[in-house]
Amino acid sequence: MKTNKILKYTTIGSAAAVILMMAAATIVEKLYGTENAFRHFYHSPVFIALWAVTSISGVLLMIRRKTIKKPATFFLHIAFVLILAGAFLTLLTGKSGSMYLRRGETSANWSSDQGFRQKLPFKLTLKDFSIEYYPGTKDPSDYISKVVVSDTNTEYTISMNNILKHGGYRFYQTSYDSDLNGSVFSVSHDPWGVSVTYTGYIMLLLSMIGFFFQKNSGFRTALKARSEGFSKPVRTVLLVLNILLFGYLTFVIGRNWYRSGHGPFVGTYSVMMLMAWLVTVAMALLRKRLPIIQPLGFVLAGFSILVASLSFSDPEANLMPVLRSPFLSVHVLCMMVSYTLFGLVALIGVVGLIKRDNETRSMLRDMSLSILYPAVFMLTTGTFIGAVWANISWGNYWGWDPKETWALITMLVYAAMLHSSTVSRFAKPRFFHAYAIIAFLTVLITYFGVNFLLGGMHSYA
CATH class of the missing domain: 1.20.1300 (3 helical TM bundles of succinate and fumarate reductases)
Structure with missing residues (x-):
């Protein structure tokens, strides 16, 4: 012991x-x-x-x-x-750096991030570089380089989210010359790290799925909790308001999606409206098992819509080329689902501290846990899908960008709440609810703090 x-x-x-x-x-x-x-x-x-x-x-x-x-x-x-x-x-x-080529130039030389000259076991020739634009605009939709690899004499296309893998090296479109006659490529050589890390990602995903089916798991135990419901007239009114809000948000998001040609996954306005929409979905799905979710959901949805209305971002703006990836929608959706659920847990925490009797507090703790498990798992999934996307986009699956770092902090802070067998204080409802409220600060910092204060590659305010 x-x-x-x-x-x-x-x-x-x-x-x-x-x-x-x-x-x-x-x-x-x-x-x-x-x-x-x-x-x-x-x-x-x-x-x-x-x-x-x-x-x-x-x-x-x-x-x-x-x-x-x-x-x-x-x-x-x-x-x-x-x-x-x-x-x-x-x-x-692992090694990483950059390689610069002019049109028609052939070279095997590249520079590491530390400034040392490196040599490839083959040569690259830049045949052409071009920029594609969104129809009727001057907004770039893609940057495209055509290169030839010497040892196979094969032509390849390198563009945003479309990398070249050859001989254990990966090449990513990074920049270009103003005269459109030169390209800069990021170079990455990581023979062991990526394979082990990706094995970990796969094991993590399978384990998280298996956890929900594991007998006597914390999630299954928490699901047994039941809360008191509202009277039938109140339930009817809440459901009607829920449906009306869902319909309105679906219309607004759908209209902007149709006009812009991309989903609501970039910019404060779009993401906050998506979060409000996800809240209405959660309210509808959980209203019978967790009735308290509906009134709290209206508070969270209203806050999200308020933040969206105060934003200056254009929901119909064209996406930057690097964001034109199927990983974007999955990554952002997972993150926003988790943030939505964390918000609901924080609001339940407020109610839990207001309530006086321990039985109600304990019941609310179990309700929070039943939400918290999928919330933490969605955050984890979203974070590591983002890592895979980053590796495909610019050759670095984890760069310690402030948004990445705070997402990891948020994951660890909330994961602690799932370990009451190790940290016995989390078994006490009062402490649990207080912690849930304070923990939500990490979510606020991850999204708003990074976007407006810390900056970084993810600060799409």
Whole structure:
């Protein structure tokens, strides 16, 4: 028992330290630049050691507790260890940089991110470069380079979200010359890291799916909770209002989708309207099992619509070329579903603190848990789908961009709530509800804080 206690506090302490370091790193990056953030935080020996300690102590604790008897739970955690191992391999063995070619030029030389000259085992020739535009506009829809690989004498097309893979190297369209006669490609060579990381992603997805079917899982236990319903007239009024709001939002989103030619996945206005729409869907699906969701849902939907109305983003603007990817819709949809559910959990937390009797608080805690499990899993899925998309788009599945970092922080903060067997305080309803309210601050920072304060590649305000 003493060993278990040591492992438990070691895991909790190191994970908390990782979260604090990541939060501090995003602030340092904003104030002092990306190089300082990477040197003092993300690539520092202390940061790497903390991740290692968290992983090792966590796995040892699971082994001692015989978590293997719950295969989905066990392999879900092992998947995270694999993902971290893949990231470490990328750090040790991966190379990245850039290659510049003029039209008709043949070369095997490229420069690493550290400024060192590197040589490919083959040569590339730039045959042509062109820009495609949205019809009737001067907005670029794609940047296209045509290259020939020397060892096979084969012509390939490199464009946004369409990379060239050859000889263990990957090439991505990054930039171009103003005279349209030159191209800049990002180059990535990561023979081990990506494979291990992707194996972790697949194991994670399968484990999360299996978890919902696992006997006596926390999710199944929480689902047994029942809450008191409203009178029939009140239920009818709430349902009618729900349907009307759903219809209105569907019309607005559909109209903008038709006019712009893309879904509501970019820009504050579009994403907030999508979130409001998702709230109405959640209200309709959960109204019988969790009646309290409907009144709280109207509050969250109203807030989302208010934020959308205050936004200056154009829902009908053309997408940047890098955003023209099928991964965009899946990634954003998963993230916004999770944010929506986290918002509902926070509102239930407010109600839980207002209520005086412990029985009601306990019931509300179980209700929150039944929402929290799919919320955390959707956030996890969305985050790692985004990582796959990033790897396809610019050759780096994790770049410690502020939005990525805060999404990971949010994931870890909320995942803690699912570990009441390890952190016993989460079994106490009052603490659970208070934590749920405070935890929602990480969601607000991830979306609004990054978009309007911290900046980065994801700051599509």
